[in-house]
Amino acid sequence: MNKFKYSIILLVIISSLVITACATGDLETPNMEITVSDYEAPSELETKEPIGDQSRFLIKADPELMEPVTVLYEAFFNGKSPIFVQSDPDLLVEPPGEYENFYDELPAVFLTDGAMYPKNVSEELEAFIQFAVSTDGQQTLIKAGLLPESIELTDQAGNTVSLNLPIRDVLSAYGPVTAMIYSVDAEDRLVSASYLGARDPLGSSVMEKMDSRFPGIQGDESFSQSEFNIEEAAMLEPDLIIGNARSGWLDTVAALDIPVFLFDAETPKALKEAVLLTGQIFGPHSTAQAEAWVRYYESIVGTIEEKMAEIPIEDRVKVLFTGTEPLRVASGDMFQSYIIESAGGISASSELEGYWNNINLEQVVIWNPDVIIVPPYGGASVEAITESQEWQILDAVKDGKVYRMPKLVAPWDTPAPDAVLGIIWMAQQLYPERIDLDCSTEAEFFYNTFFDYEIMDEELAKICSIN
Amino acid sequence: MKSLQKSAASIKEKHSIQKAYLFLILIGLPLGLLILSLTLGRYQIGPIDVLKVILSPIFPSIAEGIPDIAKQLIFHIRLPRILAALLIGASYGATGTAFQAIFKNPLVDSNILGVTSGAGFGAALALLFLGDPWLVQVSAFVFGLVAVFLSFFGSRLYRTSPLLILTLMGILVGSFFGSLTSLLKYAADPLDSLPAITFWLLGSLTGITWQNLMPLIILTIFGLIYLWTIRWRLNILSLGDAEASALGVDPTRMKLGIILFSTLMTAVAVSVSGVIGWVGLVIPHAGRLIVGPEHKRLLPVSISFGAAFLMIIDDLARTLLPGEIPLGVLTGLIGVPILVLLMRRSRTGW
Helix, strand or coil, X not given: CHHHHHHHHHHHHHHHHHHHHHHHHHHHCCCCCCCCCCCCCHHHHHCCCCCCCCCCCEEEECHHHHHHHHHHHHHHCCCCCCEECCCCCCEEEECCCCCCCCCCCCCCEEECCEEEEECCCCHHHHHHHHHHHCHHHHHHHHHCCCCCCEEEEECCCCCEEEEECCCCCEEECCHHHHHHHHHCCCHHHEEEECCCCCCCHHHHHHHHHHCCCCCCCECCCCECCXXXXXXXXXXXXXXXXXXXXXXXXXXXXXXXXXXXXXXCCCCXXXXXXXXXXXXXHHCHHHHHHHHHHHHHHHHHHHHHHHHHCCCCHHHCCEEEEECCCCCEECCCCCXXXXXXXXXXXXXXXXXXXXXXXXCCHHHHHHHCCCEEEEXXXXXXXXXXXXXXXXXXXXXXXXXXXXXXXXXXXXXXXXXXCCHHHHHHHHHHHHCCCCCXXXXXXXXXXXXXXXXXXXXXXXXXXXXXXXX | CHHHHHHHHHHHHHHHHHHHHHHHHHHHHHHHHHHHXXXXXXXXXXXXXXXXXXXXXXXXXXXXXXXXXXXXXXXXXXXXXXXXXXXXXXXXXXXXXXXXXXXXXXXXXXXXXXXXXXXXXXXXXXXXXXXXXXXXXXXXXXXXXXXXXXXXXXXXXXXXXXXXXXXXXXXXXXXXXXHHHHHHHHHCCCCCHHHHHHHHHHCCCCCCCHHHHHHXXXXXXXXXXXXXXXXXXXXXXXXXXXXXXXXXXXHHHHHHHHHHHHHHHHHHHHHHHCCXXXXXXXXXXXXXXXXXXXXXXXXXXXXXXXXXXXXXXXXHHHHCCXXXXXXXXXXXXXXXXXXXXXXXXXXXXX
């Protein structure tokens, strides 16, 4: 019975689609708002004709943005001019607006100071958009004098770095920034990169699906915080080298005469700055992506802060973040402590300084944390704590409140873009009754928006379940 | 004649009183420190409460009203750790004394045959590939023995001056395993296994449990009993092989036994605590300063002092800061100045 109903509904939908298709076909008649007559209906474009002899779609653009769009269009379609219309466009180009709600509608792509909203997605339009945000598109705009030829940026080590744009080939020797490069949609510029969390089965399988060039461009063996194979770097001839400000190889790399941009993002403020800098390096599209990420991060933290205002300090949950071994814990200087605080918790080990600190169990008893979190790397496990006889004296262990921080690729406790999910997940663990952010929903949105990756249900189940 | 006999008897009596005092000090020092150490810790438990808790297995009613957590801390966290410090200190003191005797060299301890380097490599290997603390301990123990085995049988390849060759082989094997450890450190993830390896190599008793402690208790007690029973023979061995043979001791077999037991003791100690240097070197010198080079007395003193020294060091390591201070760092920082002072003041022979 149901099947019958559905097939009727399906039939209605199909027929209505056919009718609309025919109707749009009728648009060919020149009495519409089209200003140039050689416009052809999208339905006929599906036969792949050589690009360049005809205009492909209608554009409605803000007057100020007509010039960059025209330049790009002419470059892409061999000198053909675009058709601008007043209404019913296939592509809308506007100055970026105020995005109050993230989940509504993010523009697909950005160029100079504008945002492009594709309304009718066709193959041709897609190809044009790809070109508009590519390095070639950026080059076209630079040639037309619409984008600067070079910029000066101050990196997080305080050095002023002068960059000749566009940056086509980049070598990233710092895993968190590699993740940032993916999140600002510039991964096609990587010639070799150090990755964060891409070695375990989940991380590597997701990376392979996310980027067809992976693991070919994985350069962890040659480039990392501690290592830098200078000959290999010289061979790759990158336009820019990205590294951590505390890398051991900074002096030697100067010999290459390639600009080096350094990052150091151990606080939320520095993380936001790092993402924005990454965006600026790669151009307007990436900048807009980076700004979108910062807005998302701030909206999440703001939402949690608002909820937490009702809870007095003494009622907040005390969290201990342990390291690769149960008796090694994160210090107050580390990003993990900031994640705990952003999620409305109190970091038990915030009095410690420096990096991971070795401590004894007696100290843990003094702190008496309500919740213990283990990281998703380095063989750290919940069982190492819950199955240990000695740890049973802790309330958190007795109550079963020992959790493992999730990860997809980059661990959620590291200063990578994914850290925002770490905050959401943590808040959900600490205050399940008060925080109505949902890890699965947010993770799906996050990876879709910033990594162009449609997360699979089984991956979601793996990362968002409590352990 | 009679008066001479009388005075001999009085000297003997005086001697035995002295001996009794010394014995009391030697037993009392580590025991007192053991109890004192139990009262120390970041978590505040009053000394009287600690005593009540210690006595509670015998008099269950005595510890009423003391929170469970304090009892747990004392029996499951502090006691195994302090016992480990006591046993490892005693073990290093004893094996250091024995090795200095058989090598006739005041600058050696039981690490001279490469046991520490081997154990360090074994631990690094397990930390890099396995991660389980128990397997780390087993791997460290096994590779410690492997290193000494290689030194010992490597030295058999040469027939000349076996002691010198043995020392040389020990240094070579030690360097070899040291290089292997460096290779592992180079390959280790700087964010993850590298700090674990580095911390292990600096020595710590942080994660000690009763389970880790068992092999240490068994092997150390057996080894100490063995060294105790043969301690007067150390005097003979330190005279040289020819003299020892003339006095009816088979020096080769004797040395083999001492090296075997000392190696087992050192390997198990290193496997539990990581690398803690200087104790085996400094403690016998301190002992000589007080009771002279006679091994019948020197060995007990070294055992007692070693135990006391490491307990004090470990108390500092776990109480000074919220974070742990590596033991190897403290023994070096405190042990080296002590050794320099002793070498300046010492008028006694080796």
